[in-house]
Amino acid sequence: MIDVTVIGCGFMGEFHARAVHEHPLLRLASAVDVDEERADAVATKYGADEALTEHGDAFADADAAIVATPEPYHAEQAHAALDRDVDLLLEKPPTDDLDTARALAERALETDLVTGVSFVLRYDPAYATARERAQNGDLGEIVSGRAKRAITADESRRIGARGHPNFYMSIHDIDALLACIDSRVRSVSAVERKGELADIDVPDSVQALLEFENGTTAVVEGYGVLPANTPGGIQAAFELVGTNGSVSVDTPGTTIEVLNGSFDRPDTRHWPVINGEMDGAVARQIDRFAKAVAGDATMVATVEDGYRAQRVADAIRRAAETDSIVDLDPREDV
Known part of the structure; x- marks a missing residue:
């Protein structure tokens, strides 16, 4: 068994802890959170050996670490894991500023340890299929792309104090585009609208145009003001247009619709529970991490990504x- 510590037991950290608990190759060695009650609750719920409040205490009994704390703590905790020869899966974005993110990416390139970043869209079947079609040439030369992500105002306020929505929301779509377009971004232009979310000092919307070195263009759109009763709590779309065809993705899609006094489209792709166990992109990512730590695979999304x-x-x-x-x-790339 591979012993794993989950550092940060918030919204995403608990999903990671559950996926570790339910994986046949993994064992949850510890749950770590500065909130002792939260660490205790997650450790008890998912069978961890211990609950801790200091991440430094977790590495002695861990083969691998999942860091799901707020990004200002990522660099210290990620480097601490690598210092102890512990394989690493890091929530996005890698850190809270570009200098520390680049330093971490450069270290990741030099180590033999597993180092991955949690971009769950890489494990979403629809986005993964779009990426495969782009990479294998089915679409021909990619001419343009478009990626949109919108969340509710309530969700924006839950996580918006952490910083700009580009880093907690649109970064998923940016990575999805970068994974499909075989070229580096040359320049960026953008506009934003402020007002509704002024209380947390983040924009309501951001729209950006990316120009790639090979001539491809792509649009990234992010919105944080959807009403609370939005089906699925999210609206997202992804599209690539090439010289031989196109591919598109909608989220949450129409896999299932529920009418029961209200209208909903429950999540069936990110972390659904099926027959009592969590399935979906997060579980697939943890499975890939387990196989990578065991030496049977490599991570789909790296710290460099x-x-x-x-x-x-x-x-x-x-x-x-x-x-x-x-x-x-381009000299600032890794």
Whole structure:
């Protein structure tokens, strides 16, 4: 069995803890959170050996670590795991600023340890199929792309205090585009609208145009003001247009619709519970992590991928705030 510590027992951390608990190759060695009651609750619920409040205490009994804390803590905790020769799965974005993200990505390139970033869309069957069709040439030369993600105002306020929505929301879509388009982003322009979410000092919407070095263009759209009763709590779309065809994805899609005094489209792709066990993209990601730690696979999304997506997200933020075109220096890539 592979002993895993989950550091950060919030919304995503608990999903990771459950996926570890239910995986046949993994054992939850510890649940770590600065909130002792939260750590105790997750440890008890998912059978961890111990609940801890300090991440430094977790590595002695762990083969692998999943870091799901707020991003200002990522760099310290990720480096601490690598210092102890512990394999790492890190929630996105990699860190809270580009310098530390780049340093972590450069270290990840030099280590023999498993180092992955949690981009769950890489494990969503629809997005994965779109990526495969783009990479194997089915679509021909990619001409343009479009990625949209919208969440409710309540969800924006739950997580918005952590910073700009480019880094907790649109970064998924940026990574999805980068994974499909075989070229680096050359420049970024963007606009944003502020008002409804002024109480948490984040924009209501951001729209960006990415220009790639090979001439491909892509649009990234992010919105954080959907009403609370939005079916599934999310609206997302992804599209690629090539010289030989196109591919598109809608989220939550129409896999299941529920009418019972209200209208809903429950999640069937990210973390649904099927026959009493969690399924979906998060569970598939944890399965891939387990196989990578066991030496039977490599991670689909690396820390380098995380840095590249964060770099574009930061450029979008700067372009919108300064009403200017931001050029990305290829020398700053990894």
